[in-house]
Amino acid sequence: MKRILIKNAKIVNEGKIFESDLLIENQFIKEIADSISAKPEYKVIDAEGNFLIPGAIDDQVHFREPGLTHKGDIASESKAAVAGGITSFIEQPNTVPNAVTQELLEQKYQIAAETSHANYSFMMGGTNDNLEEILKTNPRNVAGIKLFLGSSTGNMLVDNEEVLEKIFSSTKMLIAVHCEDETTIRNNVELYKEKYGDDIPVKYHHLIRSEEACYLSSSKAIALAKKTGARLHVFHLSTAKEMDLFTNKIPLEEKQITAEVCIHHLWFTDADYETKGNFIKWNPAVKTEADRTALWQALLDDRIDVIATDHAPHTLEEKKQVYTKAPSGGPLVQHAVVAMFEAYHQGKISVEKIIEKMAHNPAKIFKIEKRGFIKEGYYADLVLINPAMPWNVKKENILYKCGWSPLEGTNFKSRITHTFVNGELVYQNSKVNDTRAGMRLLFNR
Incomplete structure (x- = not known):
C-alpha cells in the first residue's frame, strides 16, 4: 500500500x-x-x-493523435499538461481520421490507456450523417458529443439544420459546440483576399472571424437547445455580445446551457497581433480589449462557467505560412494554471474562483466521478x-512537441x-x- x-x-x-x-x-x-x-x-x-489545489480539468484540448502526430501526441501533450497542473483532459474528435464512429473513438482510448500521463476522455464527433453512431455513445465513459458549427481544423462542419435539430433532440448527452457562422466567415475572407491575396495581415483575423460570425452561430445553437431541451455547452466564447446569451440567475447544477472561456481570450487582444502574428491566430479569433473586459466580467459574475485552453499545437513551419495557409490554434496546457495565477497576482480573480472554474465546474458540468475536488x-x-517562485517561459523549458508557446518570454x-x-x-x-x-x-x- x-x-x-x-x-x-x-x-x-x-x-x-x-x-x-x-x-x-x-x-x-x-x-x-x-x-x-x-x-x-x-x-x-x-x-x-x-x-x-485539485488538479485542473481541461474540457477542451486537441492532442493530435492519431494522424497529426507531427504536431503533438497524447504522450507529449499530456506530459506538458501535468507539468502545468492539468490532471484530466477532454480531447476533441478532429484528429485523422475524425472520431465519428464508435470504433474510431475507442481506438483513441486505447492509445491513451498506454501513453497518457493525465486522466483522459474523448468527445464523440458529430457530422451531417452519423446520427446512428452518435446515439451509440456510452454516457458512462464518454464525455460528450462535439459539433463544429463553424469549420476549423479537421473539416467536421455540421451545417445541415435538419440534422442539427435531430442530434439536439435525440441525445441526452452533453453537446459541446464550436460556434462561428460559416457563410459570414467565407464572405469576409473573400473581401480581404480581393485586397491582399493570400497574405492577409493577421491583424484582420478578428474582423474575418468576426463578432457577427460568433453571435449568429452561438445564438442559433442556444435557441435550438432551448427548443429541444438539449444539454448544451458552448466552447471558447470570444465576444462581449455573446455574454448576453448566458445567465447567472440559477445554480450551475440547474443550467441546461453552460459556457466556457479560454486562456488566450482572457490574456491577449487584437493589439497583440502586431507582435505575435499567427502565433495567436485562433478560431474563434482573439478580439478587442472591450471583448476581453466583457469576458472577464462574465467569468467573475458566473455567466461563464469554465476556463479551458483549447490547446491546439501546430509546428513552427506551419505557423510561419501566409495567413490563409497558417492553421489556427496554439499550445497552452503547460502554462494555463500559472497564467490564471498571474491574473490572481494582478488582482483580477481570487484563487478560490480559479479553482471553481478550472476544477470544480468542469467536474460538475460533465458529472465526472470523484474528481475536481x-x-x-x-x-x-x-x-x-x-x-x-518566479520563472520565465523559454524554449528550454517548453514541453510541447511543437517546441513553442505563445507565452514565450513571459515571467510568471x-x-x-x-x-x-x-x-x-x-x-x-x-x-x-x-x-x-x-x-x-x-x-x-
Whole structure:
C-alpha cells in the first residue's frame, strides 16, 4: 500500500482556503485533518504553506493523435499538461481520421490507456450523417458529443439544420459546440483576399472571424437547445455580445446551457497581433480589449462557467505560412494554471474562483466521478503551487512537441512544484517522471 502525507498545505476547495495536512492512500485522498502524524512507511512532503489545489480539468484540448502526430501526441501533450497542473483532459474528435464512429473513438482510448500521463476522455464527433453512431455513445465513459458549427481544423462542419435539430433532440448527452457562422466567415475572407491575396495581415483575423460570425452561430445553437431541451455547452466564447446569451440567475447544477472561456481570450487582444502574428491566430479569433473586459466580467459574475485552453499545437513551419495557409490554434496546457495565477497576482480573480472554474465546474458540468475536488474518498489528483517562485517561459523549458508557446518570454510569479495523478507523484523538480498514471474518466450519468 502506497501512502503519501502532505504536511502544512494551504488547501483550496469549494470557495475556502484552509491550512491542513492530507494523506493519500493508493489512488485516493484518505484523510484531511489539521494534523496527521507521520508513520515510518509514509512518504512525507512538506508543502511549506503553499497552495494545494485539485488538479485542473481541461474540457477542451486537441492532442493530435492519431494522424497529426507531427504536431503533438497524447504522450507529449499530456506530459506538458501535468507539468502545468492539468490532471484530466477532454480531447476533441478532429484528429485523422475524425472520431465519428464508435470504433474510431475507442481506438483513441486505447492509445491513451498506454501513453497518457493525465486522466483522459474523448468527445464523440458529430457530422451531417452519423446520427446512428452518435446515439451509440456510452454516457458512462464518454464525455460528450462535439459539433463544429463553424469549420476549423479537421473539416467536421455540421451545417445541415435538419440534422442539427435531430442530434439536439435525440441525445441526452452533453453537446459541446464550436460556434462561428460559416457563410459570414467565407464572405469576409473573400473581401480581404480581393485586397491582399493570400497574405492577409493577421491583424484582420478578428474582423474575418468576426463578432457577427460568433453571435449568429452561438445564438442559433442556444435557441435550438432551448427548443429541444438539449444539454448544451458552448466552447471558447470570444465576444462581449455573446455574454448576453448566458445567465447567472440559477445554480450551475440547474443550467441546461453552460459556457466556457479560454486562456488566450482572457490574456491577449487584437493589439497583440502586431507582435505575435499567427502565433495567436485562433478560431474563434482573439478580439478587442472591450471583448476581453466583457469576458472577464462574465467569468467573475458566473455567466461563464469554465476556463479551458483549447490547446491546439501546430509546428513552427506551419505557423510561419501566409495567413490563409497558417492553421489556427496554439499550445497552452503547460502554462494555463500559472497564467490564471498571474491574473490572481494582478488582482483580477481570487484563487478560490480559479479553482471553481478550472476544477470544480468542469467536474460538475460533465458529472465526472470523484474528481475536481479535494475530498476524502476522491481520486488524489492534486497540485502544489508556490505563488512566489518566479520563472520565465523559454524554449528550454517548453514541453510541447511543437517546441513553442505563445507565452514565450513571459515571467510568471507562480510555479507548480508537484503534480499527483491518481495518487502518483508524476511531476516534481521541474521534471515529469515516466509513470503513466492517467485513467479513463467516468461520468455519473
